[in-house]
Amino acid sequence: MDLHAHHAARAATILLIDDDAEIRTLLTEYLGRAGFGVRALPDGSTLMSVLKQDAIDLVVLDIMLPGHDGFTLCRMIRQFSTVPIIMLTAASDEADKVIGLEFGADDYMAKPFSARELLARIKALLRRNQMAQTPASGAEPRYLVFGDWKLDVLRRELLHADGSVEPISGTEYALLSLFLRHAHEVLDRDAISEITRHRENNPLDRGVDVQVSRLRQRLRDGQRELVRAVRNQGYMLCADVRREY
Numbered sequence: 001m002d003l004h005a006h007h008a009a010r011a012a013t014i015l016l017i018d019d020d021a022e023i024r025t026l027l028t029e030y031l032g033r034a035g036f037g038v039r040a041l042p043d044g045s046t047l048m049s050v051l052k053q054d055a056i057d058l059v060v061l062d063i064m065l066p067g068h069d070g071f072t073l074c075r076m077i078r079q080f081s082t083v084p085i086i087m088l089t090a091a092s093d094e095a096d097k098v099i100g101l102e103f104g105a106d107d108y109m110a111k112p113f114s115a116r117e118l119l120a121r122i123k124a125l126l127r128r129n130q131m132a133q134t135p136a137s138g139a140e141p142r143y144l145v146f147g148d149w150k151l152d153v154l155r156r157e158l159l160h161a162d163g164s165v166e167p168i169s170g171t172e173y174a175l176l177s178l179f180l181r182h183a184h185e186v187l188d189r190d191a192i193s194e195i196t197r198h199r200e201n202n203p204l205d206r207g208v209d210v211q212v213s214r215l216r217q218r219l220r221d222g223q224r225e226l227v228r229a230v231r232n233q234g235y236m237l238c239a240d241v242r243r244e245y
Contacts (some may be wrong), residue, residue: 175212
């Protein structure tokens, strides 16, 4: 069973990792009132055991932590899980946001932030993740085939022609699905941000570019570039897409 599975029979559980006791208390109470279960940790020392033992649906992860920092913990999580991750970053540090996304975070919040906005981001990510895991109906294809790759819509796995399998996060799945639905079309950053991140794109925000870059790295197809940057316009999937049922 996937660690990030979202069960309708229980409330989603949020794992909060922040060394600020006041923030842990505030968010535990606020998210609890919103109907979520919350596990709160002051650092990452027990992170792996909690993820493996408990059914965690989403991780809220601060960057500045004692011991392993948030970047290291994010990278560790991504070695075995695609659970959605929201990173808490310094308000003025754009580099933190970019690095977090490069390590596999799905979203980020700049401190200080409102608990209400964090709740909205959590709900959007969980909704996106749940939609990505919803089994395809009989009328929909099981696989979307492009280049040397095949996206398993039912299992939400990226399969390569060499037989290797790459699990992808909810954000990566949403982004790849968008490109596959609009093959050979230029998608601008605003459209990508609105559909995959559920908010308008900030021209100064490199988040879309970082997440597209991360996907492009995954989709290496020999010397061929499957997702191409179109100068001053956006990005385009340069591959035909075939459906298999």
